[in-house]
Amino acid sequence: MVKKLKIDINSETMDIVSSEQLTLLQYLRQNGLTGTKEGCASGDCGACTVLLGAKEGEAPFITVNSCITPLLQLTGKQVITVEGLTADPRLHVVQQQLIEKHGSQCGFCTPGFVMSLAGWLENRFCKQGAMIQAPARALRTEVVEAISGNLCRCTGYKPIIEAGMAAALEIAETGSRFQSLASLTNDIPGQMDTEQSEPVAAGEDVKKAPIMMRPGSLQELDASLMRWPQARLCAGGTDLLLEKTQQGKPLDCLVSCLEVKEMNACSISEKALLIGAAASYSVIEQYCQSIWPDLGQFLKRFGSPQIRNRATLGGNLATASPVGDMSPLLMVLNASVIVRSTQGVERSIAVGEFFKGYRQTVLNDGEYIRAVSIGLEAFNGFRRFFKNSKRTMDDISTVMGAFYLDVSSSRVLEARIAYGGLAAMPIRVKAVEDFLVGKELNQACISRAQALLKEVINPLSDVRASADYRSHMAASMLSRALREQGGEILPAVTVG
Numbered sequence: 001m002v003k004k005l006k007i008d009i010n011s012e013t014m015d016i017v018s019s020e021q022l023t024l025l026q027y028l029r030q031n032g033l034t035g036t037k038e039g040c041a042s043g044d045c046g047a048c049t050v051l052l053g054a055k056e057g058e059a060p061f062i063t064v065n066s067c068i069t070p071l072l073q074l075t076g077k078q079v080i081t082v083e084g085l086t087a088d089p090r091l092h093v094v095q096q097q098l099i100e101k102h103g104s105q106c107g108f109c110t111p112g113f114v115m116s117l118a119g120w121l122e123n124r125f126c127k128q129g130a131m132i133q134a135p136a137r138a139l140r141t142e143v144v145e146a147i148s149g150n151l152c153r154c155t156g157y158k159p160i161i162e163a164g165m166a167a168a169l170e171i172a173e174t175g176s177r178f179q180s181l182a183s184l185t186n187d188i189p190g191q192m193d194t195e196q197s198e199p200v201a202a203g204e205d206v207k208k209a210p211i212m213m214r215p216g217s218l219q220e221l222d223a224s225l226m227r228w229p230q231a232r233l234c235a236g237g238t239d240l241l242l243e244k245t246q247q248g249k250p251l252d253c254l255v256s257c258l259e260v261k262e263m264n265a266c267s268i269s270e271k272a273l274l275i276g277a278a279a280s281y282s283v284i285e286q287y288c289q290s291i292w293p294d295l296g297q298f299l300k301r302f303g304s305p306q307i308r309n310r311a312t313l314g315g316n317l318a319t320a321s322p323v324g325d326m327s328p329l330l331m332v333l334n335a336s337v338i339v340r341s342t343q344g345v346e347r348s349i350a351v352g353e354f355f356k357g358y359r360q361t362v363l364n365d366g367e368y369i370r371a372v373s374i375g376l377e378a379f380n381g382f383r384r385f386f387k388n389s390k391r392t393m394d395d396i397s398t399v400m401g402a403f404y405l406d407v408s409s410s411r412v413l414e415a416r417i418a419y420g421g422l423a424a425m426p427i428r429v430k431a432v433e434d435f436l437v438g439k440e441l442n443q444a445c446i447s448r449a450q451a452l453l454k455e456v457i458n459p460l461s462d463v464r465a466s467a468d469y470r471s472h473m474a475a476s477m478l479s480r481a482l483r484e485q486g487g488e489i490l491p492a493v494t495v496g
């Protein structure tokens, strides 16, 4: 089925006709915009980074990995590639600084770094209305975070970081050379101009189904899924699109939930925080700043800025990955998954009961995750989330530990402990929780809890780590959480 849609690319409105599920990167390169590079095609290296005009509630432009962004999800969106970064005949300030600081050698990664840094500057500028100077150390931290989803094999990063800092300082000091990217894009109607697809009966040629549906409400989503039961739900696509780019699967019929209003919102009632299943981590982080301030800190360890700008909680839970970061964290917060069927019937399932095996959930056919609900009492107790991974940023967990403790006068009233990376699915460690309740928290108790933990878990050895390492890491996280709860100040965890 041929689809026609409009996307603004570098301030040119493109009428796109596509009969297959292209990634944004494929489209750009097929159409001569070859400044955007393909490195890994799996969201890891950042060479394909472009800027995308964002949704309400997000920063004005977000960086995304175009290699795993489905083109047909972008109707009505604005895309800026490295070719469209400036209307000025001179180079963008980031490009100029990369030259001056020798931040580019073979150059393959450079467009990706340019886009990450330009997006960071744009959003920093727009948020504050001017480029505010920051102390060098804080500025450096910001630059490192901005490029944490970009890999360079040549420069060693130092000159790239210096170029990012120098670009921010140049704008702050001279006030010049900063043309907001918003002035480079057109407003285009969000309406997709589609050829209507005819209904097909079960068993008919799957190719007659739409390649990408973009319902705007729950009712429309239900109708799409009922009409096309073979359709796969696509949220940020940061897991799903790897099936295409790494395994060569065609992903012929997708239904995007990114435009479903009810699935994108976050809200707080008297009793609970409700997070829409299709809200990106960047949106969630922004929304939860006051109620759940430690979430933002933890999310810096989740993927990269590009991934967090697209990936969703619904997608994370639905993949049921044993090393998914959010499952243990939500388990100890006693969160529930709000599941909806295509008939519009909803049920609530505790996150701890949502997984039934390796990459398996209790979702029935036709059911999907609408939202995640977290009771507000979860934000009163002591919580710690520790992620151990080979690289500090942009890496999946080797072991992920989450701890919730309610302790009064050194005695444990309640303990919830969950891990990822220790079994085929995320687990709660009830034996250790039960052991801790009623105990006085002292070194002897912590050592006994660690020993018990090692007895009851049975981690696997794989390419990421040995069973022994995982067991040791899990025990060390437990000890750290318990000691920090007791007020001990421990050195910050800096690596892994």
Ligand SMILES: Cc1cc2nc3c(=O)[nH]c(=O)nc-3n(C[C@H](O)[C@H](O)[C@H](O)COP(=O)(O)OP(=O)(O)OC[C@H]3O[C@@H](n4cnc5c(N)ncnc54)[C@H](O)[C@@H]3O)c2cc1C
Residues within 6 Å of the ligand: 042, 043, 044, 232, 233, 234, 235, 236, 237, 238, 239, 240, 241, 257, 277, 278, 301, 302, 303, 304, 307, 310, 311, 312, 313, 314, 315, 316, 317, 318, 319, 323, 324, 325, 326, 367, 368, 369, 370, 394, 395, 396, 397
């Ligand atoms: C470079 C890179 C780094 C990553 N780093 C991390 C990390 O640090 N920690 C981590 O946990 N994960 C990480 N991931 C994995 C991934 O980003 C997350 O699991 C993410 O939350 C998936 O969300 P999504 O919206 O992109 O899901 P999608 O890819 O859109 O969907 C994933 C699956 O879930 C289904 N689905 C999506 N939404 C729903 C819904 N509402 N209801 C039912 N089913 C649904 C889809 O059909 C699909 O099968 C990383 C991935 C990449 C590529």
Ligand code: FES
Residues within 6 Å of the ligand: 037, 038, 039, 040, 041, 042, 043, 044, 045, 046, 047, 048, 049, 065, 066, 067, 068
């Ligand atoms: S090509 Fe490596 S992240 Fe896209």
Ligand code: FES
Residues within 6 Å of the ligand: 103, 104, 105, 106, 107, 108, 109, 110, 151, 152, 153, 154, 155
């Ligand atoms: S300059 Fe060669 S990979 Fe970065």
